[in-house]
Amino acid sequence: xxxxxxxxxxxAKQKLEQDxxxxxxxxxxxxxxxxxxxxxxxxxxxxxxxxxxxxxDPSKTVGTKKLMKCDTHRLEDGPPTKSVLTxxxxxxxxxxxxxxxxxxxxxxxLYKQKIIRGFCHLYDGQEACxxxxxxxxxxxxxxxxAYRAHGYTYTRGVSVREILAExxxxxxxxxxxxxxxxxxxxxxxxxxxxxxxxxxxxxHFNIHRNKDVPxxxxxxxxxxxxxxxxxxxxxxxxxxxxxxxxxxxxxxIRLAQLRSPNRSxxxxxxxxxxxxxxxxxxxxxALACKYKGTDEVCVSLYGDGAANQGQIxxxxxxxxxxxxxxxxxxxxxxxxxxxxxxxxxxxxxxxKRGDFIPxxxxxxxxxxxxxxxxxxxxxxxxxxxxxxxxELQTYxxxxxxxxxxxxxxxxxxxxxxxxxxxxxxxxxxDRMLNNNLASVEELKEIDVEVRKExxxxxxxxxxxxxxxxxxxxxxxxxxxxxxxxxxxxPWMKLKSIS
Amino acid sequence: MDEELERDERVFLLGEExxxxxxxxxxxxxxxxxxxxxxxxxxxxxxxxxxxxAVGAAMAGLRPICEFMTFNxxxxxxxxxxxxxxxxxxxxxxxxxxxxxxxxxxxASAGVAAQHSQCFAAWYSHCPxxxxxxxxxxxxxxxxxxxxxxxxxxxxxxxxxLMYGVPFELSEEAQSKDFTIPIGKAKIERQGSHVTLVSHSxxxxxxxxxxxxxxxxxxxxxxxxxxxxxxxxVETIEKSVMKTSHLVTVEGGWPQFGVGAEICARIMEGPAFxxxxxxxxxxxxxxxxxPYAKILEDNSIPQVKDIxxxxxxxxxx
Numbered sequence: 001x002x003x004x005x006x007x008x009x010x011x012a013k014q015k016l017e018q019d020x021x022x023x024x025x026x027x028x029x030x031x032x033x034x035x036x037x038x039x040x041x042x043x044x045x046x047x048x049x050x051x052x053x054x055x056x057d058p059s060k061t062v063g064t065k066k067l068m069k070c071d072t073h074r075l076e077d078g079p080p081t082k083s084v085l086t087x088x089x090x091x092x093x094x095x096x097x098x099x100x101x102x103x104x105x106x107x108x109x110l111y112k113q114k115i116i117r118g119f120c121h122l123y124d125g126q127e128a129c130x131x132x133x134x135x136x137x138x139x140x141x142x143x144x145x146a147y148r149a150h151g152y153t154y155t156r157g158v159s160v161r162e163i164l165a166e167x168x169x170x171x172x173x174x175x176x177x178x179x180x181x182x183x184x185x186x187x188x189x190x191x192x193x194x195x196x197x198x199x200x201x202x203x204h205f206n207i208h209r210n211k212d213v214p215x216x217x218x219x220x221x222x223x224x225x226x227x228x229x230x231x232x233x234x235x236x237x238x239x240x241x242x243x244x245x246x247x248x249x250x251x252x253i254r255l256a257q258l259r260s261p262n263r264s265x266x267x268x269x270x271x272x273x274x275x276x277x278x279x280x281x282x283x284x285x286a287l288a289c290k291y292k293g294t295d296e297v298c299v300s301l302y303g304d305g306a307a308n309q310g311q312i313x314x315x316x317x318x319x320x321x322x323x324x325x326x327x328x329x330x331x332x333x334x335x336x337x338x339x340x341x342x343x344x345x346x347x348x349x350x351x352k353r354g355d356f357i358p359x360x361x362x363x364x365x366x367x368x369x370x371x372x373x374x375x376x377x378x379x380x381x382x383x384x385x386x387x388x389x390x391e392l393q394t395y396x397x398x399x400x401x402x403x404x405x406x407x408x409x410x411x412x413x414x415x416x417x418x419x420x421x422x423x424x425x426x427x428x429x430d431r432m433l434n435n436n437l438a439s440v441e442e443l444k445e446i447d448v449e450v451r452k453e454x455x456x457x458x459x460x461x462x463x464x465x466x467x468x469x470x471x472x473x474x475x476x477x478x479x480x481x482x483x484x485x486x487x488x489x490p491w492m493k494l495k496s497i498s
Numbered sequence: 499m500d501e502e503l504e505r506d507e508r509v510f511l512l513g514e515e516x517x518x519x520x521x522x523x524x525x526x527x528x529x530x531x532x533x534x535x536x537x538x539x540x541x542x543x544x545x546x547x548x549x550x551x552a553v554g555a556a557m558a559g560l561r562p563i564c565e566f567m568t569f570n571x572x573x574x575x576x577x578x579x580x581x582x583x584x585x586x587x588x589x590x591x592x593x594x595x596x597x598x599x600x601x602x603x604x605x606a607s608a609g610v611a612a613q614h615s616q617c618f619a620a621w622y623s624h625c626p627x628x629x630x631x632x633x634x635x636x637x638x639x640x641x642x643x644x645x646x647x648x649x650x651x652x653x654x655x656x657x658x659x660l661m662y663g664v665p666f667e668l669s670e671e672a673q674s675k676d677f678t679i680p681i682g683k684a685k686i687e688r689q690g691s692h693v694t695l696v697s698h699s700x701x702x703x704x705x706x707x708x709x710x711x712x713x714x715x716x717x718x719x720x721x722x723x724x725x726x727x728x729x730x731x732v733e734t735i736e737k738s739v740m741k742t743s744h745l746v747t748v749e750g751g752w753p754q755f756g757v758g759a760e761i762c763a764r765i766m767e768g769p770a771f772x773x774x775x776x777x778x779x780x781x782x783x784x785x786x787x788x789p790y791a792k793i794l795e796d797n798s799i800p801q802v803k804d805i806x807x808x809x810x811x812x813x814x815x
Contacts, residue, residue, distance in 0.1 A: 142558065277582055280547050284554015291510070291536065291560060298558075314547025321542070475588050476627055478595035478650040483729065485626075490767040498592070 067369045073352045073359035079376035083368045087437045093367050095446050097127040097425050100151045102454040103160050111402045115462055116167045123151040125397040128424035130155045132370025137378050144282040145301040164461035180222050187223050194219050278302055280315045286326035297325040297381045305336020307350050316354050323386035327377045330391045337400045338409040351391035364392030365422040501675045502647045512539040513565025522567050523662055549575035553582045556598040566602035569618045583652040584627030599646045601655035605750045606799050612787035617751035622654045623728040629681055630728040632656040634702040636666035641679030658700045684731035690720035693744040693809050698724040701748045708805040736770040744812050745778040753782040776812050
């Protein structure tokens with residue numbers, strides 16, 4: 001154990017000897033993780049100084065980092081092992097990764113509240129991949145991925161608000177806990193008159209007379225739920241049943257300025273419902289880039305699970321034959337749904353699976369490593385050498401999707417170990433602090449800002465009205481006259497506008 | 499295709515043997531010599547892969563024509579056609595269109611047996627987001643293909659191998675470079691007043707022939723060439739049925755859940771039902787995988803005599 005660790009342990013022991021109830025009397029503490037091998041994770045340390053901690057030495061705005069050397073296949077040299085990180089870039093990457101992390105955790109929460117339905121595949125743990133890749137390619141390059149896409153949708157320019165709004169768009173019951181608490185109080189106050197409650201609800205929340213308020217049978221249901229089960233939410237308690245150790249501190253949101261949420265959605269990123277489509281489609285986009293003579297590249301992402309699909313090899317063949325400027329990136333998060341890579345692939349060297357296509361294996365938890373490798377790959381493609389395969393070794397903290405607790409095929413210890421040793425955000429943070437590129441306060445400020453942004457986006461998404469029924473049949477065809485579409489019975493003739 | 503390739507830089511053709519081989523059925527003969535490797539691309543035998551690549555290119559702004567050597571091979575790639583091409587515009591709420599044409603010979607040929615003779619009109623027409631077109635004559639083929647290439651949506655263009663070699667007269671108008679036929683409108687090939695015959699692709703020819711034979715016996719058939727299977731031009735069929743009161747549909751595919759089944763269902767749900775004097779009848783391929791032996795094959799697809807027989811039964815003659 002380290003010196004500090006030993007001292008602390010001695011101090012705690014002493015305190016306990018003086019007062020056995022000491023531990024229960026602690027109001028709050030900061031966490032720091034100590035490891036037997038001597039490492040200390042100092043994420044929550046506060047620094048006190050007598051000079052303004054915001055002041056940063058301008059000569060120290062740039063840090064040079066040494067990166068892990070990447071394994072290569074059929075390549076003479078790999079990406080550089082040294083990388084320069086400027087303060088500006090570092091802050092940008094940090095913020096983006098935090099946004100993605102918070103957004104995914106928020107999506108987790110919304111899913112448990114049943115505001116998000118269907119499937120929800122979360123990206124936390126893999127943020128360095130999205131951010132690293134985006135910083136290695138240009139805005140005009142293309143990117144195509146499969147369903148674990150929230151991270152990429154954000155890095156390619158869609159705002160958090162739009163992402164969450166799309167996920168929550170089918171919210172059948174958009175009543176948050178605030179609404180419900182109000183309803184309960186109102187109900188008790190008004191002597192159980194439901195009409196009065198509805199009227200007050202409408203006034204208090206300023207709901208337009210044509211829009212819905214909680215229904216006649218919803219209100220007593222909520223009241224009963226609170227009285228019998230002790231909760232106002234539908235079935236599960238908010239987060240209580242989940243055992244996974246998510247470092248969620250959503251309750252400590254402070255008011256801060258909202259960063260501009262307006263970003264235009266760009267066409268380059270597509271979210272597909274199936275896991276393996278992205279590869280031939282990405283090669284198709286690359287074909288178009290080559291055809292049009294632009295020097296754009298296309299990044300096609302797929303996971304370790306999809307990496308064994310036949311169409312990927314068909315695509316490797318054609319991309320290599322025709323020298324398409326396509327970067328195939330395999331995000332290897334060690335598990336294809338619930339099957340670990342050893343049980344699914346005869347060869348887990350995904351960067352070599354392209355066979356005649358050169359490949360690089362990259363540490364996907366280190367944003368700088370990903371960035372350098374992506375730049376290297378993009379240059380390779382742009383110079384007309386044809387496609388290249390990149391394997392990003394990364395990890396996802398959540399299960400495959402929200403319906404998967406993620407512990408039946410792996411241990412909690414494993415998740416915790418990755419989280420403490422190789423968390424991408426902590427890695428970047430440590431680097432930034434060690435090189436004095438930013439102060440702890442600054443990063444804390446960014447954290448708070450980010451939480452505010454996500455909370456507001458979630459608020460917008462959950463109170464956003466559902467799409468009107470008239471939109472049901474729109475956008476079947478492009479550039480087409482309005483046409484009639486048959487509904488669920490022969491008399492239902494719906495209109496479709498393209 | 500030549501005219502469309504010339505007209506629009508973004509159009510290109512890819513498929514097996516389309517370039518140096520001049521096309522498996524010689525449909526793309528001479529194109530490679532004229533346009534070269536960039537616009538006429540030979541692919542390896544990997545339907546799913548190249549269909550996906552074609553769809554990706556369409557998403558990126560080009561206008562590919564993806565040729566399947568026969569539509570039977572499209573089953574390898576059907577996931578890309580339906581899930582990537584047809585559904586994308588809807589799924590992206592209008593952000594991402596896919597202007598692609600999938601074409602190739604469909605249905606029975608001569609002696610190619612079960613795995614090479616299936617008709618896919620019903621399979622593809624089932625899906626919203628796709629347009630399915632099935633020409634009969636040369637005029638149909640030219641006009642519809644041009645419309646399909648110029649259309650900004652995924653179109654499945656079902657040709658017929660046996661029709662490739664059949665010559666038709668082209669009117670002056672049809673010979674122009676900008677001759678297009680609107681997708682979604684059927685054509686009445688022959689006027690009549692006793693019975694309506696509805697068909698698509700090769701069997702329109704059979705219907706016209708049957709109508710010729712029946713005319714000698716005093717039965718006037720109205721022959722409708724669907725041209726487009728999806729979206730189907732039900733108005734034309736309804737108008738015709740309201741005139742003749744009898745309906746016989748003819749197609750090469752299997753009967754269960756086929757094109758004829760859809761036509762009958764739509765007629766039933768529409769105003770034309772009240773005008774029918776007899777139940778609508780379907781003439782279809784036999785409900786078996788296509789046999790090889792000639793005599794068996796001949797009895798598995800609708801012949802002119804089947805049509806004549808069905809018409810007479812419907813009219814109770």
